[in-house]
Amino acid sequence: MKTIFAKSVPGRHAANLVLDPAENAPRAADMLPADLLRKQAPRLPECSELDVVRHFTELSRRNYSVDANFYPLGSCTMKYNPKFTEQVANLPGFARLHPLLAQLGRGATCVQGALQVLHDAERWLCELTGMKAFTLQPMAGANGEFTGVKLIAAYHKARGRKRTKMLIPDSAHGTNPASAVLAGFDIVNIESRDGMIDPQALARAIAEHPDDVAGLMMTCPNTLGLMETHLAEIVEELRKVDALLYYDGANMNAIMGKMRVGDVGFDVVHLNVHKTLSTPHGGGGPGAGPVGVSERLVPYLPAPRVERRDDGSYRVNFDLPQSIGYIGPFYGSFAVLAKALAYMMRLGGNGLTRASEYAVLNANYLRKRLEDVLDIPFDRICAHEFVASAPEGLRALDIAKGLLDRGIHAPTIYFPLIVKECLMAEPTETESRETLDEYVEALREIVAEGKSHPEKLAAAPVTLPVRRMDETAAARHMILTEDMA
């Protein structure tokens, strides 16, 4: 497909009904000081309006999205609904605000509504998780993790301790060790047993470094889609050495209304608003990774914080002497947070609980229906997602490509690393039974084809503009610009 630049024709305009398009337009040269004017015209494509509309419509058709079909990408929670939350976030009073307005003395009066959104979003997240306070600043899940481990470091530092070890089970999400290393910790790997954190392995690791364990980061439900069964013992072990507990709550959509992380004794949790609360993950769009903390970590939260005064008005407080500082620009991804608040208020406590129940039900329905198609390594109730292995002789990659030919997005493959030929699917709570059944039938067909005509499956996809590519080369030698010379 040609780029928009290749379609450019010198002198062509979007609306070229007047002979000289510049004739009636005000000229920048007449309005701006000469030293602000460009020396050369920008190199923009020159196209008719139809050329532009058709170009972008065609591009959008090549794009796969959850608006087009099922998107069972495990760990990513690809549901882009309900859509009414977009309308809320796009209200002109929200969408057209400048973030600096909140910091101007007079400006704060015209952003009271936006500050209330941030304040209320924080209160709702506290209620949902049982935490004392939230920072809304982190821009994504991993950014929230980094914030959380920085808070843990600040806690120990304030007590005059140098603790260097972060315990991380092998069933944790890959971003956990990355975030901890970025924040300056050494990782101690805890091997899981039968998919669960092994409290004995944990106790041994703590005994090895009794004065040096800063905390534990765990993903729950873990990357196998399983709920941990030893939560109380884990909390107790860490409490013995005053190490803090980090809960990766990116997949909160499995436990809303069922368990509150704060009630169980965790000190830090991050949520992926762009998974659980109506914005989809992935696609490079904006996210939000708010971090909730227990009482003892509140003083270290990033600045600024939105506060409610006694008279009911809101203000932005920068005067937080123990704060770890500034983590992201301004107050976080405002639009994503506004959507999250709209979603939580619309569903209410019962609705959010329902959402989690359906997410878990849908995942278990798929898991059971696929038992005779794929190998299911953990034969027990899963949470919002489950892992499977390609059957003997077949590759997860080929199965994924076969799905693309049938118009369905592939599940996550080869993650988590501890499951061989792994296919990890997450249907989300908003898919219908008919859609789930179509997915099962597609997989049944693909596995049958892989056994009877392996060469055919190995050639998939044949229906897409791009077939199999060298993914390493695509990542290492990326070409992002058009050579216009």
Ligand SMILES: *Cc1c(COP(=O)(O)O)cnc(C)c1O
């Ligand atoms: C998605 C995810 C993350 C990372 O979130 P990003 O917003 O992609 O940075 C971390 N942990 C878990 C368990 C996740 O599923």
